[in-house]
Amino acid sequence: MNKLPRSFYTRPALTVAKELLGKILVRKIGDTILSGKIVEVEAYLGESDPASHAYRGKTERNSVMFREGGFLYVYFTYGMHFCANVVTGREGIARAVLLRAIEPLEGIEVMKKKRGFTEESMLINLTNGPAKLCEALQIKRRQNGTDLLGNEIFIVDGEKIPDSAVLRSSRIGIKNAKEKKWRFYVKGNLWVSKK
């Protein structure tokens, strides 16, 4: 499995968002490997996007978004959850792709434990949401700014999702810029958060 190079991430956010579908997100915690196939993402286009954290410019919270592509932007939300974004584009321009859902592949038992799952819980609820996948993969405030070319969290090649299986829609859970169709997801995949 090849780790995606910096040049994958330094391209436009909408391009990276679409191409992240089918790739494998890998989280290493000591000797434990947790991974899943990315099946749902949303692009956020900085100062030109009213739904982006960077719409009104750089702040302490969103500063990672202004780095060059290939870093992880993690933020705290709803007083109890974290969400993870892949920073894209060039240094100084705030662009990011929110990771909304993954299909669990490796370390499912560990993810169940982190998510507090009992045996009868449905596996589909393990990682089918941006805060759920962060909890399953133990991504929290400490992981903000993580370099995706390092060994803690990274993304590797996966299957190529054909254009015919990539669907687009409005982004979920936002008040502003709902008309932008910047959410991408894999058609028919069980772990996609909503149809």
Add this chain to the structure above:
DNA sequence: TCCACGATCGGCT
């Protein structure tokens, strides 16, 4: 100083 914003779960209805 206040207010808008934003996922998930459990418990009701």
Add this chain to the structure above:
DNA sequence: GCCGATCGTGGAG
């Protein structure tokens, strides 16, 4: 299916 609880961030007043 809806409702409440949970709270940090940043802009407006």
